[in-house]
Amino acid sequence: MDKVIELTNVNKIYGTVVQTQVLFDLNLSFEKESFNSIIGQSGSGKSTLLNIIGTLDKATSGEVIINGVNTKSLSKNNLAKLRNKTLGFIFQFHYLLPEFTALENVLMPYRINNEKVTKEVLARADELLDLVGLSSVKNNLAVNMSGGQQQRTAIARALMNQPEIILADEPTGNLDSDTTEQVYELLREINKKYKTTFIIITHDRRIAEKADRIIEIKDGKVYVDVSKTV
Amino acid sequence: MISLKIALRFLKSSKAQTFLIVLGISVGVSVQVFIGSLIQGLQKDLVDSTIGNSSQVTVVNVDDNAYIEDYMTLSMQIEDSNEDIENLTYSLNTPGTLIYNSTTEPVLLRGMELNTVDGIYDLSGKVTSGRMPSADYEIIIGTSLFDKFNLSIGDNVLLQVPLIGETSLTIVGTYDFNVSTINDLWIISNITTAQTILNSGDVVSNIEMQVKDVFMANEIAVDLQEVVANSNYNITDWETSNAELLSALTAQSSSSYLIQVFVTISVILGITSVLAITVIQKSRQIGILKAMGIKDSQASLIFLSEGFILGIFGAIGGVLLGLGLAFTFSTFALDANGEPVIALFIDPTFILISALVAVFSASTASIIPARKSSKLSVMEVIKNG
Numbered sequence: 001m002d003k004v005i006e007l008t009n010v011n012k013i014y015g016t017v018v019q020t021q022v023l024f025d026l027n028l029s030f031e032k033e034s035f036n037s038i039i040g041q042s043g044s045g046k047s048t049l050l051n052i053i054g055t056l057d058k059a060t061s062g063e064v065i066i067n068g069v070n071t072k073s074l075s076k077n078n079l080a081k082l083r084n085k086t087l088g089f090i091f092q093f094h095y096l097l098p099e100f101t102a103l104e105n106v107l108m109p110y111r112i113n114n115e116k117v118t119k120e121v122l123a124r125a126d127e128l129l130d131l132v133g134l135s136s137v138k139n140n141l142a143v144n145m146s147g148g149q150q151q152r153t154a155i156a157r158a159l160m161n162q163p164e165i166i167l168a169d170e171p172t173g174n175l176d177s178d179t180t181e182q183v184y185e186l187l188r189e190i191n192k193k194y195k196t197t198f199i200i201i202t203h204d205r206r207i208a209e210k211a212d213r214i215i216e217i218k219d220g221k222v223y224v225d226v227s228k229t230v
Numbered sequence: 231m232i233s234l235k236i237a238l239r240f241l242k243s244s245k246a247q248t249f250l251i252v253l254g255i256s257v258g259v260s261v262q263v264f265i266g267s268l269i270q271g272l273q274k275d276l277v278d279s280t281i282g283n284s285s286q287v288t289v290v291n292v293d294d295n296a297y298i299e300d301y302m303t304l305s306m307q308i309e310d311s312n313e314d315i316e317n318l319t320y321s322l323n324t325p326g327t328l329i330y331n332s333t334t335e336p337v338l339l340r341g342m343e344l345n346t347v348d349g350i351y352d353l354s355g356k357v358t359s360g361r362m363p364s365a366d367y368e369i370i371i372g373t374s375l376f377d378k379f380n381l382s383i384g385d386n387v388l389l390q391v392p393l394i395g396e397t398s399l400t401i402v403g404t405y406d407f408n409v410s411t412i413n414d415l416w417i418i419s420n421i422t423t424a425q426t427i428l429n430s431g432d433v434v435s436n437i438e439m440q441v442k443d444v445f446m447a448n449e450i451a452v453d454l455q456e457v458v459a460n461s462n463y464n465i466t467d468w469e470t471s472n473a474e475l476l477s478a479l480t481a482q483s484s485s486s487y488l489i490q491v492f493v494t495i496s497v498i499l500g501i502t503s504v505l506a507i508t509v510i511q512k513s514r515q516i517g518i519l520k521a522m523g524i525k526d527s528q529a530s531l532i533f534l535s536e537g538f539i540l541g542i543f544g545a546i547g548g549v550l551l552g553l554g555l556a557f558t559f560s561t562f563a564l565d566a567n568g569e570p571v572i573a574l575f576i577d578p579t580f581i582l583i584s585a586l587v588a589v590f591s592a593s594t595a596s597i598i599p600a601r602k603s604s605k606l607s608v609m610e611v612i613k614n615g
Contacts, residue, residue, distance in 0.1 A: 095514050
């Protein structure tokens with residue numbers, strides 16, 4: 001299968017005076033339409049890895065190729081465009097814009113392109129909100145929703161521009177176990193329905209085991225990398 | 231235009247803060263509008279009362295005792311030479327002594343061209359009793375002099391002119407210029423009366439005129455010297471003869487500019503600091519927008535838009551507040567006669583400029599926060615949760 005993300009010899013060093021190396025010569029690739037989980041203890045470098053894949057952070061050395069494009073050569077504006085079109089983010093703290101309603105939050109990635117919101121686009125946003133089960137509260141301000149609803153809104157938002165890759169950092173980190181279960185079911189469903197590649201960080205082994213592939217990061221290196229045979 | 235939409239929503243979501251910034255800008259603009267209108271009104275008032283009813287450019291003979299003979303042609307030449315010249319008139323003057331019963335007072339007989347005198351002096355409007363002179367040997371005199379001599383309308387008085395002799399003149403009215411030196415000194419007749427008394431022939435002492443823009447008087451006077459082309463004639467203007475008044479007016483203008491500059495600076499500082507705080511308040515939102523792919527320029531534009539919107543509302547509020555202040559001031563701050571202490575001068579251009587300066591300052595003030603937001607790193611926001 002095609003590789004949608006390729007990392008070669010990625011190193012990440014923080015600090016200039018006191019240098020801390022977080023990632024050591026990482027070589028990883030992810031296949032299209034796959035559902036991957038990254039586990040590891042806190043401080044292992046898994047979040048740093050996800051942020052580098054998401055172009056939010058820059059590798060100190062090494063190459064990050066997303067969808068065939070080497071991110072090293074991209075300008076800040078082109079990186080922003082890449083994030084907008086190709087990547088969807090789901091963070092632990094849902095990070096909705098509290099000033100906007102659920103529907104407006106979902107539409108935001110689309111509107112960032114300064115394109116007009118057409119009927120079709122609005123229909124897609126509605127469909128996504130329906131998918132995450134939030135049709136009834138779509139006109140609520142983000143602050144007037146429960147934690148689970150906010151996280152599901154964030155998922156719908158991540159899907160708005162039909163990205164090829166969704167990066168999720170502890171997406172259920174502050175949700176109760178029932179909601180956690182629902183959210184994972186939802187992500188799996190999306191993975192099947194839209195053929196979206198998922199890379200999910202979690203420290204919950206039970207959740208990780210539901211993924212097609214589990215990568216464990218330890219001390220900035222790939223410690224375990226197992227794939228379920230289909 | 232997503233930046234503008236986000237900016238509007240940010241402003242709307244923190245109404246109290248937005249209101250306070252707008253109020254801050256409004257107060258600044260209103261002070262500017264009010265002080266500006268006050269000082270301009272003051273200047274106009276001062277200029278009007280000082281030189282509004284007097285000759286602003288005057289042609290006289292270099293020799294105090296000599297006259298202007300070709301005044302008719304000269305007047306026409308002057309009027310044709312410059313469009314800014316208006317209210318041209320001429321007069322023949324002579325000092326003398328006014329005698330009635332046993333009282334004597336030094337006076338200045340002003341033989342005026344009664345058809346054109348009102349342009350400068352509004353003489354008809356200043357007549358307080360009786361009427362304007364219409365025939366030879368008729369005069370009007372100042373109210374104070376009238377009272378001093380204990381005269382009645384229709385009385386005859388004697389005017390003694392040195393080296394000439396005494397002439398009998400009939401009082402047909404009184405005037406009040408509101409200036410005691412004029413009221414005490416001038417007795418006004420038609421021009422032929424003065425010419426007959428002086429036995430001078432058809433001459434005048436001076437040609438007087440006003441100019442459309444009083445601050446152009448000096449320039450016009452210099453130009454006229456060439457038009458007149460006669461070195462015996464001297465051209466004076468109010469700006470040269472009232473240098474002190476002129477420097478007072480200039481000082482007033484500069485103090486007004488100074489106030490406006492400081493008001494603008496304080497508006498800029500206020501907006502910059504508040505917007506800088508807003509960037510920190512909204513750093514989470516900016517961070518997530520950047521993760522979603524908003525460009526740095528779009529992120530900056532959010533704060534520039536905020537500055538612009540705040541500027542617009544602040545300017546509108548400020549102009550309304552300033553005009554309200556001006557209106558209150560001119561309605562309630564009255565002098566003994568029930569007239570406003572200072573007549574404010576509402577200049578729409580000035581108000582528009584003040585408003586535009588506010589919008590511009592507010593937008594400029596948002597540049598620093600805008601740059602800050604553009605530099606904001608997503609990582610910082612995500613790490614700090």
